[in-house]
Amino acid sequence: MSPKTLYDKIWDAHVADESDDGTCLLYIDRHLVHEVTSPQAFEGLRMTGRTVRAPDKTIAVPDHNVPTTLDRANAETMTEDSRIQVDALDKNAKDFGIHYYPVSDVRQGIVHIVGPEQGWTLPGMTVVCGDSHTATHGAFGALAHGIGTSEVEHVLATQTLIQKKSKNMKVEITGKLNPGVTAKDITMSVIGKTGTAGGTGYVIEYCGDAITDLSMEGRMTVCNMAIEGGARAGIIAPDATTYAYCKGRPHAPKGAQWDKAQAWWETLFSDDDAHWDLVVTMKAEDIAPSVTWGTSPEDVLPIDGVVPAPESFTGGKVDAVKRALDYMGLTAGQKLTDIEIDTVFIGSCTNGRIEDLRAAAAILKGKKVKDGMRAMVVPGSGLVRAQAEEEGLADIFKDAGFEWRMAGCSMCLAMNPDQLAEGERCASTSNRNFEGRQGYKGRTHLVSPAMAAAAAITGKLTDVRDMM
Amino acid sequence: MEKFSTLSGIAAPMPLVNIDTDMIIPKMFLKTIKRSGLGGNLFDEMRFDRQGNEIADFVLNKPAYREASVLVAGDNFGCGSSREHAPWAIADFGIRCVISTSFADIFYSNCFKNGILPIVLPQDQRDALMKDAEKGANARIEIDLVAQTVTSSDGDVYTFEVDSFKKHCLMNGLDDIGLTMEKVASIDTYEVQLSAERPWV
Ligand code: SF4
Secondary structure, X not given: OOOOOHHHHHHHOOEEEEOOOOOEEEEOOEEEEOOOOOHXXXXXXXHHOOXXXXXXXXXEOOOOOOOOOOXXXXXXXXXHHHHHHHHHHHHHXXXXXXXXXXXXXXXXXXXXXXXXXXXXXXXXXXXEEOOHHHHHHHHHOOXXXXXXXXXXXXXXXXXXXXXXXXXXXXXXXXXXXOOOOOHHHHHHHHHHHXXXXXXXXXXXXXXXXXXXXXXXXXXXXXXXXXXXXXXXXXXXXXXXXXXXXXXXXXXXXXXXXXXXXXXXXXXXXXXXXXXXXXXXXXXXHHOOOEEXXXXXXXXXXXXXXXXXXXXXXXXXXXXXXXXXXXXXOOOOOOEHHHOEOXXXXXXXXXXXXXXXXXXXXXXXXXXXXXXXXXEEEEOOEHHHHHHHHHOOHHHHHHHHOOEEOOOOOHHHOOOOOOOOOOOOEEEEOOOOOOOOOOOOXXXXXXXXXXXXXXXXXXXXXXXXXXXX | OOOOOEEEEEEEEEXXXXXXXXXXXXXXXXXXXXXXXXXXXXOHHHHEOOOOOEOOOOHHHOHHHOOOOEEEEOOOEOEOOOOOHHHHHHHHHOOXXXXXXXXXXXXXXXXXXXXXXXXXXXXXXXXXXXXXXXXXXXXXXXXXXXXXXXXXXXXXXXXOOOOHHHHHHXXXXXXXXXXXXXXXXXXXXXXXHHHHHOOOO
């Protein structure tokens, strides 16, 4: 048999039908659904009299525009149009008989945190969701990617997707990370190197010591931002770390089923002589705590850098950088550590897991956020929140002056009332620094949780290594 | 879905690189549970000020481009989220074709599901069409999906690649779900095999 990559193996195991031109029907093992990109899909099913083919493999949770304030049980806190979407999801979940975690359920949270936490996401699966950060689930050695609403409807109706195969790209991070450098810095540095279109047409497999050394939380952070690098999906081969995380989760297999599953999972790795269409290698030692300065995730630099000049770029990027600096209110040559911020957001499907909160709390312990700073922590799920309370992390955040919120997407995309005002500047652990992403004319600097905590204390973008 | 075979129209130039889905349709317009009516908010934050007044120098507000049906855009158009609201807004505005050097994956496939043709051309050809588009309303670009060509206002002809299945569906306005339903036997067979081989799924 010809050697295969991990992606090839998962792909081959899911082809339900193949046409002569290579267009395949790919079988979908898990379909995750949220309130923003699904209403039109369910509407489509109703209009055509179709049903959900595999309700048992379909999991819904509202996350994007639910309030994260403590009083959210009170319906008044939700705007009318948000409530309509959440009510529609409630009704659709009930009518079509799919698994559902309502806002009132402690297991509710960001869909990409809930899936793994509940054991829905497992190695070797195909996972889709009407959300680009579905890439997160690739951390389990699952083929996971975002889809549009028409495709959501297609998966609901047929449990398959019409797909053509992507190319194989390997991103290898060798060696060990230095102290203060995290999974977030890895994934941002890769995008800084390859650009936001560098992964277009590829599925990226991340490998190398620095990747296998990561916990599942860290691996999810890395895969989460594969989409910012333009890739269809990011994926990491399953190993003992993966199995340990999955074992005992509510929807993970048990007993003999587990053994059978693990035996298959252990075959899921890229063969030594597999073909790669593109290989990118980086040394872990070369990666520093990183921060974005512009309005594209590729606008990333080590924290000890300076804001670049537009002229140092070429092509269309020159104008894009001019526009970005103007939008961000920055001047070329300015030290990144001189940039003052007024808001800190810790959360999102990139960095809203327990380990992220631990990393931030370790920096914040016994310290206070700078006067006038608006700082908030939005745990990725109700269970992350509960665990952080049990571990005493919530108290550290609250004592430092952070708001301690309920679970949801919140200021990652600012569809709920958590938004930046015009000109406000935020150190954020989320994944997108696009214009207006966190609020109209709001300015976003993407950082790791530890870097966000450091910035909250000093009121400026800060090298976390100086605080360790 | 509306069929697409040929198009002759005004092309609006948007040379900015990395135009993302948040620019195409800002998130406050994602709270709808309908597909229609988003065209009024296409590029909302670039097109209108906070009071809702048009920003005069934004390309689609210029008299020459109000009726544009083609966009010629900078590299990596449509990056960002998977929101299909982006192609819905583009189509609702009346744009049926976007030309760039590259598109983000999800956006690219979302276009085909909404009667929009995304065309990838090499940089020099895209740049030539960008110049063409800058001439305003007199410069009409012709697109022929059947022949897979774009013809500039000066008569230069560029050919483009498109997946044959996607082309077929777009030309015939075919609904993917209906097509897949015809293959339901393969899905049934797959599921039987799946429950034997990987019962935990
Ligand atoms: S946390 Fe942000 S990136 Fe993640 S699913 Fe929510 S909105 Fe999308």
